[in-house]
Amino acid sequence: MVNAGATSGLEQRIEAQAKELGFVSVGFTCAEEDPLRSQRLEEWLGEGRHASMEWMENRLHHRRSPQGLWPEAKSVIALGMSYAPALDPLGLEDEGARARISVYAQGKDYHDVVKKRLKALARWLVDAVPDTELKVFVDTAPVMEKPLGEASGIGWQGKHTNLVSPDHGSWLFLGAIYTTLELEPSHPHRDQCGSCRACLNACPTDAFPNAYTIDAGRCISYLTIEHKGPIAEEFRGPLGNRIYGCDDCLAVCPWNKFASEAYAASEFLPRAELTAPRIGELLGLDDAGFRKLFSGSPIKRIGRDRFVRNCLYAAGNSGDEGLIGPVDELLSDPDPAVADAAGWAKARLSGA
Structure with missing residues (x-):
């Protein structure tokens, strides 16, 4: 049984610890299924918009909700780590003899970097609340990181379908921790794309x-x-x-004016x-x-x-x-x- 004293103010403590580990955005949401989110995913798959990525359809039952993947989950901790670039991602557009590699792939593999930080946060959380159970995810499991990020208030899914942060623009690597703890949900972030195209x-x-x-x-x-x-x-x-x-679709987002490479992890x-x-x-x-x-x-x-x-x-x-x-x-x-x-x-x- 989880000690009530151990969970008092836990959301604020998690956020503080996560930011010490290099995460710039932290939010919380419940692990239950969101019917509208599931419907949108099913419609997208039904239209064949996933091309040859059959794994998305094959594991739809897991992807529909955190509890679909892990029934014991009660809450999700959604986290973002900045990889805001110092150089203009469109700067080589007219340099035909030189190749363009996406910003996120020019440094170390984000899977390894983010997962290492998530595991460190998970160890801290287990020490803080010994009876908790949790699982960490970075992009390789059937987890809907972007909708969960929106539900947890760290940003909203923009018209390009990627998460947009009002503080860090479109340059966020996303991770998630599923836990048996019942955490207070954050307020979902409202869409702020407006009429921009x-x-x-x-x-x-x-x-x-x-x-x-x-x-x-x-x-x-x-x-x-x-x-x-x-x-x-x-x-x-x-x-x-x-x-x-x-x-291209990330680089032109006006919200990137608030992003700064100063927040990016050195590994990136x-x-x-x-x-x-x-x-x-x-x-x-x-x-x-x-x-x-x-x-x-x-x-x-x-x-x-x-x-x-x-x-x-x-x-x-x-x-x-x-x-x-x-x-x-x-x-x-x-x-x-x-x-x-x-x-x-x-x-x-x-x-x-």
Whole structure:
């Protein structure tokens, strides 16, 4: 049985401890199912907006609510860690020979960094309230971090479907702790997007059929990270020089004027070799070279073949004829998607 004295003012103590650990946003919500949230998820999946991410549909029963995943859960602690960039994420837009890597992937793998901090907070909480049970999650479990973040008051889901914080803009890594403690829920955050359409208008592939709805199959982040095999021709040109993820809809959000890189964890500082890499150098990566370059990076998870495929599309969009040589080397690559991308890039660079 949990001692009442141990839980007095616990929400404020959790928030203070979380901020000591580097979390900039903390909120609380109940673990019960929200019927409207579940309905929206089912409709999105029913429309096929999740593309090839079958795992989202397969674990719908877990994703519907925290208690669907863990019936004993009573509360959710939602947390955000800032990765606000010091450099303009759109700064390389016209630098055709250099590749663009999403801000979040230029430093250490956020899964490892955030989970380590969550575990530290969990240990503190178990020491503070010994009879509590809890589970920690960072992006790899069927947890609806963004809706839970909105319900817990740390931000709202913007028209680009990502969480927006009034203090830290769109640059937040999200984590969650499910617990058997009954914590006082925070007030849900109200939507403050207003009439703004900056994120919708910025999307290079028109991935937003409506505000607050994303078609993953058209999203550059999905295409460059999750999608296997050749990317459809209609998207290859709009990829531009983006080789891993896309920041456009986040970068144009007006709420980012309140974000500051001073709040970002040091682990998320960009590695110099990933801020503006030359496409020609990346095309020469074999599997061993790829693994070495991206050790400790979230980019490592997509593997060399998918990564080089992306680089070839960027090469084809670069207009740099000096890349024809490195592209030629990949025309007979063992991976069919790489060889196909090489053929497309050579045709583009040759003016065919």
